[in-house]
Amino acid sequence: MGIRIGLIFNRYRSDGGTERITSSVFDALAEDNVEWVVLTRRWGGVLPPNVRVIECRPFAIGRRWRLRSFIRSLERHLRTLSVDFVQSQVHLPQVDIFRADGGVHAEWLTQRRRAAAPLARWWRRFGGYHRDKLRMEEQMYASARLKAVICNSQMVLEDIERRFPDCRAKLRVIENGIDVAHFKRDARAQEIGRQTRAQLGISANAPVFLCVGSGFERKGVKTAIAALAKMPPQAHLIIVGRDSRTAHYRRAARRHRVEDRTHFMGSRDDVRPYFWAADALVHPALYEAFGIVIAEAMASGIPVIASTRTGAARAMVRGGETGQLFDSLDVNGFARAMRAIAERDVDACLKSRMACEAVAQDYSVERMRRELLEFYDGFR
Structure with a gap:
């Protein structure tokens, strides 16, 4: 098949569900001549032969600063990255494909508020970190470069349709698989x-x-x-x-x-x-x-x-x-x-x-x- 894909991943931990799925995708496509260049804050797993990792680890204190520093580092690497297309699991306007493994951040905050104490609800609504995440999500779905969104469930597709209806034609459900x-x-x-x-x-x-x-x-x-x-x-x-x-x-x-x-x-x-x-x-x-x-x-x-x-x-x-x-x-x-x-x-x-x-x-x-x-x- 001969495809070289740039993959943006926040942080890889071997015990995470999203990470296990990502590893299974690497393994499943290894014999189909699919090569991956992964840009991530940290890689904590075994490195498959068809995967090259670029760690983007600028100095930062606090998750809001860490997120912003990571995004700036990604933008620098993307300017020189040689791949057929860029797929991301982080909300960025400079990507061709978004894989919505985490669903919709706005929907997550809505559900989380239901179980939170009043002070926590206020903080998550007005805190800078979540404001940044929501803004990034909106900018990505409005980006002209975004061509497709891989939804890992019908539920996620419906959540995206409801909040970002202009993206309806870009959505595709590909459910995760296991051995x-x-x-x-x-x-x-x-x-x-x-x-x-x-x-x-x-x-x-x-x-x-x-x-x-x-x-x-x-x-x-x-x-x-x-x-x-x-x-x-x-x-x-x-x-x-x-x-x-x-x-x-x-x-x-x-x-x-x-x-x-x-x-x-x-x-x-x-x-x-x-x-x-x-x-x-x-x-x-x-x-x-x-x-x-x-x-x-x-x-x-x-x-x-x-x-x-x-x-x-x-x-x-x-x-x-x-x-x-x-x-x-x-x-x-x-x-x-x-x-x-x-x-x-x-x-x-x-x-x-x-x-x-x-x-x-x-x-x-x-x-x-x-x-x-x-x-x-x-x-x-």
Whole structure:
């Protein structure tokens, strides 16, 4: 195919969902002669052979200064960058393609305000950092250079259409894909799941719910903990991911008197043992453009209880056997769904597993690869 793509990425962390998808895109297109030149603040992962990284790390203190310094550094590099076209996951008017992996920033702020204290709502509305981000978003969507926007879910496409209707013709949905077989719940996986439970002191018959993702505010961990408190005392919640305010969420578990049933595992390179140990994924995200953990959970054979503002869940949850959707702040709704999962019999569990695995087949890396190749070939 012979394409050289400039990719602008804010910061690469190996444990992030967006980063895992980016890596899978690199791998999926590696044999199709697609070369990437990545401009980023920091690269923290393994460097594939078809990827060259340019780190843009000007000195800065504070996130607003850091953002502005990063943008100025990007603009300098873009003036001399030799690529076929520039794709960005950062809002910039100097790009040809925008990949909206984070959805719409204005929509994220709207959803975030619903769960915030009054002072935090005021600060996020009038603080300089978010004003800069909103201005950048508006300038990019108004840019004459912008030719296409890759939306990773139908939900994101609809959010962009609603806020930036002039861009409707530029929008294309290409949903993320995973290595479905990597998460298959075979006999070995089931044994690993049992061992994981045992390591955490959880009995084989106890209902186990799982939250996966860093940035606990966005992922709705507060709602998950509150819902656990409404469950029978044998139920457990495993939380995989990192957050600078983890101590705050540990205190929340203590306030709800579920600290002995809430397991904070930190960041993990391999989350499969926790999927295989769990009965369901709980994902009350305030706003999640896609949510790769939804696809990973279903490939692992477990249903998903998620928010209505999670793109992948809206596409993949297709009836009670695959999960349920609620408002991200509906603690009672999440608790009811979790209780229903805990009360299933063996036949219901088997039907749910088969339904989830069937849905996951539509979200393979190979399907994503085909759609991306078609898109890039047509874009040229």
